[in-house]
Amino acid sequence: MAINLNNSNVATRENRIGSITGYLGSLHDLASQSECGTLKGCSRCFSQSSTCLSSCALGQLSAIRDVAIIHHGPAGCSVAAAGSYYLDKVMAKKRGVTNDTVYVGTDMNENDTIFGSTEQLKKIVLEVNKRYSPKAIFVTSSCATGIIGEDIDSVVDEIKDQVNVPIVAVHCEGFKSRIWATGFDVSDHAVLQSIVKPPREGIKSNKINFKNFYESARPEIIEMFKNFDLEPTFLYCNSTVEELSHISEALATTCICGTLGNYLGNALEEKYGVPYVRSINQCGIVGFETWLREIGKVTGRSEKIEKYIKEQREIYLPKIEEVKKELKGLKAVIGMGPGYTFEVSRVLNELGIEVVWALAWHYDKKYENGDVPPSMKYLLENDIDFGTSISDQQNYEVMNVLNKYQPDLYLSRHPGSTVWAIKNGTPAVYVADEYMIFGYKHTLDFANSILDSIRNRSFEKNLAKRTKLPYTDWWYKQSVGEFLVQEKV
């Protein structure tokens, strides 16, 4: 890819890497159509609400310590301020640090949609700067400001000299892309544009950039990397602006989720020559070992890594084999972002659980470097296939699938979807924490959690017996793809 850090606008995933949100078929068909370039996404003539890309973009940026987010728009857009305030406080407390990041709105009203409010926006940015002296400022847009053409780039240019910290315009209008993960790219772009500096001369680093969400496994990863003389820098939760300014000096970049880390990883590689670790992710045994070996290769630490793998295998593999006996033959449906769907389906296969249907909330045909995502490649090479649909969290489609397949369990990674499965009477595992299947230990925990979830089905049976589902009988008789419409080219 060619990233252009001179422009604050990032092309959407649809336009940049051909991502889609509507598809129905099988994994093999999806992959082969991606390879030969014939894959066309569908749109829908009926949809249920999903996610705004600004939540992803500003969720990432507001997790950085001591910065300011100015969300220019009506009060509903900036409502995320309440959630990020809470997260920043509790995440910092857990780490034993402080985070004084501020996230403010501009409470745009009807007059502003007619006359514009860039003058007022300038005053607001300067006032926030005066009040809190943030270490960086992100001036961001919304659907309303985007449509009326508020020029936030000019606002930033005009006041740049009055604030002595990095300041940048962030374009995150929700209508821009159906793929909320575009928001991750938007946040990476903003960080690269405003904060990241070129590597300093003569600095020798043993750091590795580790892009993740909420760093729950931070202590154990630090410990593990000590074995390899590597030091992880976790991004962006609890990152400091100072830390971010030097991520161009790292030995490599890796991430917990390809959807999350893809843009930053590729950009750092392209612009500063920091290698981006491209492998299947750390979920499960095969994933974890492949990833570690790739890190060994990229950073020249293969010997140490092989030693570590050998030790860990001895501890965990017998235990995992033991649990596998009880999981064998279970049937599962999964619904997650593509950064997890095609990784977790591999792990389920490792554990002897059959995936009967997988939903991915979107699908990136190709990653920024032009390759098919490694997780897909692995499934194809190992001849793993299952029914697949691409669906941006369309719950009615999930319910249709669950009703048709009646699996033993449903695994999902996004808030609001597991409840529906249990109302269907299907045990659900909420794979929320990004480290839930990380490495040997968590793969074992994960396998045990699945076992616990199917062992005691009391809660879902009790609830399912007493609740009525909101979908009509008519809907359950339709094909999952009833509302898909082939997009005109």
Place this chain on the structure above:
Amino acid sequence: MAKLLDKQRYKCALAAMQTVQAIDRAIPVLHSGPGCAQKLSDGTGSSGYFSPNIFPCTSINEKDVVFGGVKKLHSTIDNALKVIDADLYVVLTGCIPEIVGDDSGEVVSEFADAEKPVIYAPTAGFKGNNYKGHEQVIDAITDQFLEKAEARRKGFVNIWADVPYQDLYWLGNIRELENLLKEIGLTPNTIFGYGRGIENIKNIPYAEFNLLVSPWVSLKNVKKMEKKLGIPYLHYKTLPVGAFETSKFLREVGKFAKLDESKVEEVITQHEKYYYYLIERYADLFLENRVINKQFSVVADAQYALGITKFLTNDLGLVPAKQFIVDDTPKEYREDIAAEFKNLNYGLEAEAVFETDSYKIHEAIKEHDYHGYPLVLGGYYDKEITEDLKGNFLNISWPVRDKVVFDDFIVGYTGGIRLIEDIYTVASQRFN
């Protein structure tokens, strides 16, 4: 004009989807961007029969911005009727369709003959906050769904209090208000929460009167109902919390409804007896603790700021410091509401500050001399500052992170006791 919204305490008008969500078997159909519902929903207590992630939504994209989204709105409503089993479909518009000029009302009118009622409320985010959005939904029901009844029923009363979900105790409060009215011999009718719904909405026109318990929210709704449906209203501004205010409330409602005074007094006496049995037992806690001082501040919408200020002052004998009203109360109501804060026992007066910029609120709290540890009842944002000042904090207004409420309440006699329990549960965490 755009303003600095620092630590915001409200959402936008489209969050009226939560008002719809609170009506059993009513579903919002959003003509908005794909993520508005997720942003505007609250993390917990939302997985009912319908949840925000299943609200039908046109999920407006770039093409719709350019070419308009009416076709998509039509197919979304049409298919929502087929896919989702609801009693009432409420189309809510977000910012985009109103800026680009989609005629959403026209599209909705095409469903006038649908099997289930489909109504429409304009709730663009830039038109106001969720308190206004709540009013828009109730107005839409009155305008598009209700007709004047030929005869109204004696003793049948619609109750309107504040905004579901924005008010964490909305469910418990409305149920307790119903209970109180029942006890004095009235028949309450409400539209929100378990066991209420479309039938209760249909019954609205038969009420003898509307009882509005709120400083300002829904005043325009009951006025509209008076005009269109001929229903008079009693506007009771103070949410009654605790014995002192609740007894006053029951007397005034009884008088308005022309109820037998002795019956009302009997109910009051019974309640007060038990209330003071509890208060007497715990009076030692109030007097002989080292951390709750007399001075307090509430940071909340007008409803809670006023209700809790009156409770803590007139019932528990505390002294109000500045009180902060954070709901962006429309200017025309402010003077009246501020006057209510000056109408307290023993000639006490509280200064009500209408402020949406929380930085200024926090500066004011820091500057005020509470004569000891401050007691602050507010939103989650006020926790850190209160703790910095070694004060006691209780999370009673949005955003709520410190508390999970299923159907608890603060209204009435029992509600007052619950609030006291919460305040002293905080206080008892420390010795001095």
